[in-house]
Amino acid sequence: MPEESTVPQPDVRIREIAPRLTFQNHPVATDVKTELVRRLLDAGVRSFELSSFVRPDLVPGLADAAEVFARVPRVPGLTLGACVGNMRGLARAADAGADTASFLLSVDEGFARANIGRSTADSLAELERMAAFAADRDLVLDTYLIFAWGGPTGPARGAADLEPLARRLLDIGVDRWILADSVGYAAPPQIRELVTAALAHVPADHLTVQIHDGRGMGLAALLPLLDLGVRAIDTSLAGSGGHPAMPGAQGGGVCTEDAVQLLELAGVSTGIDLSRLLDTANWLTDEVGVPGKGFVRHTGPVPAGGRPAEPLAFTW
Template sequence: MTALASSPQPIHITEVGLRDGLQNEPVVLTTEQKLSLARALVDAGVREFEVTSFVSPRAVPALADAAELVSALREIPDLHLSALVPNVRGAERALEAGVDSVVLFVSASESHNTKNVNRRVAESLDAFTQVARLLEGSGVALRGAIATAFGCPFEGNVPVTAVETIARRFANLGATHLSLGDTTGMATPPLVTERVARLREVVPGLPLTLHFHNTRGIGLANVMQGLSLGVDRYESSIGGLGGCPFAPGASGNIASEDLAYLLLEMGFDTGLDLDGLIGAARLARDLMGRPLPAQVSKAGPRLALNACDAVPTAQG
């Protein structure tokens, strides 16, 4: 880890708070509230957003304004906006809205895929062929995402072969990136090592992104393992917002400010301003009307000092 930590290697962070962070929240934000949060994140240096999902508003009401949100964010220069789509109709809506990349997602386990999109895995993969054809010549990139890549809340362990099979399909479709999703926080450092190593053998030309949840408190430990393997792309959510609405116990993603703090202290370049992220996280807290699970936005940076008279002096 020492050699990697001393390197100025840039680490790419995609902010997923506007999509994964909000999709399962009881408070549904207005488009303008989402834009205020997005602007705060942009001010903090965020340039890549997984901004929404073009799914049925009945299934995920919090994302019913997908087209309006993308259209408004297009007015901010130098942003990369990606959006999840479950099928060709969702991809058509995403293209009309003006996204930069479309994210096709499928679960590595049959039961979760059925709960998530009401399809078998094979059906989802077959439908992706239509989406890939739609994107040809459009200038919009195709990205792949594998949910439950480290374990399934219904089936338990997910064989690495299931992840391999999906990864190959995405590579054949021309995907430019592949994200491994830790949907319910079942990833562990040994599993991270196994999956990254195997996929580098199976799809060596496909850059990997790691998407961890902190459900069991080791989200950043898994990031550390990813860093030791040379993975330089991660997804995170401001304030630690998020969780899958179709997976029991799927608490929040790793927090963007916690991840940025870890990387900053390790000497990595993220292009993000930690104080700005903390401000954005506090805005997210106020918008949701409740404390959020992130840590750094509560405690502040390591060298955030307090006045001595802010606490009582011990007596006796």
């Protein structure tokens, strides 16, 4: 489990997912992955989705997952997560020292078969077996709800679509969820609707939201999440990312540096140094050659000075 820290906790926990989301689609050497994490640690990031323990023939860019876990320096307050697709992957994540493991559950049936080779129903049966395994070990098991808002090509989904799946997950004892807008379908009203429905089943501190900014609405989702009490948000440095099963798709997450600037200007602490984050984003895109997006690394941050922002009035 992560070491305890005496550093004040930020208002929002930003989990950096670029080490998994980007490198699953843009293979690089293990040294590059660990250098990225080191730079992000220097910037104050303390929560990562570090890699995936999945079949290397399907995702060859993450075949070095165990080595990456072994090389990352442990610092106080650090939490390291991994994606897993089955019991074998969960056992490998536990052996590697992961603090959390996230099951790759797709709400979209077609993508479920393309991604991990089984139906959503079969995935739920596998997750039930994995929940029993994780309960006997010092490992937090949560689950993705990939395409929770719809996609990759089908219609949008709403609260009514979530209900049967939510009940099934609670039946098998999995009450920590990552709602993923995997192709950027949701504007703030849709974000609010589905998150509100999820919060009827699980507490806010068991919910993470991950927005893939494929349609330019990603940043707009952040403030509604805060208003709803969600404090765990997944972002990707330089808006980078993609998926081997969706070649050519806009698969990047909400841009970490843009998200940090927005939150800090809104009076919400993240514990992350924006200047160092920008240096790392530019290193990732310019020196490593990873495709990226985002605004603040091109235009520069809003100049410091003037009256500080009043913190937003949250409902904690």
